[in-house]
Amino acid sequence: SQTIHQWPATLVQPVGSPLSLECTVEGTSNPNLYWYRQAAGRGLQLLFYSVGIGQISSEVPQNLSASRPQDRQFILSSKKLLLSDSGFYLCAWREGAATEAFFGQGTRLTVV
């Protein structure tokens, strides 16, 4: 069966520090991968998605970047965090463009 792993679960980082959040999927090949952010009291916002290794699409201009170095690995990064980067970050995957989406357990990021 397929599983998705996301870590760390929580993270507290100072303003200006770098960020690296990792997401891996097991039990499938060539998944579509997604990074979402959920701000308090707001809906989920798509940040990045990837349909293959090295292929990254960005939805909104921001302080973050994403990379897909391997088929089932998706990384969310920042060189210098801002206070506004605080939030709940969720990784998701699906096998095809219109199939069921599955989410990881999320990372709570607090920038102080």
Added chain:
Amino acid sequence: KQEVTQIPAALSVPEGENLVLNCSFTDSAIYNLQWFRQDPGKGLTSLLLIQSSQREQTSGRLNASLDKSSGRSTLYIAASQPGDSATYLCAVLFTTGTASKLTFGTGTRLQVTL
């Protein structure tokens, strides 16, 4: 603009009651609609996926319906239990706009009381 709206924002019901959560969307050109459950501080758990050609899907005490032409979906929960307490999110995959992008509603926070 493609939007998804969920009403009510919060709902409290006594245990055993049947309830309906509502989701509406502004564009009928969709691939599918998916209902999720989110417990506090946790990720999303997929409950039901309805393809655009389907009218409803059932899983245990959950039944989701889809009326694409009117831009509406409902999630029916039968015989509610305290363990059903969570936030329920509706997400739509529109056929136009960004490929594979799920557009989410802001959710309905459900509390089932003893």
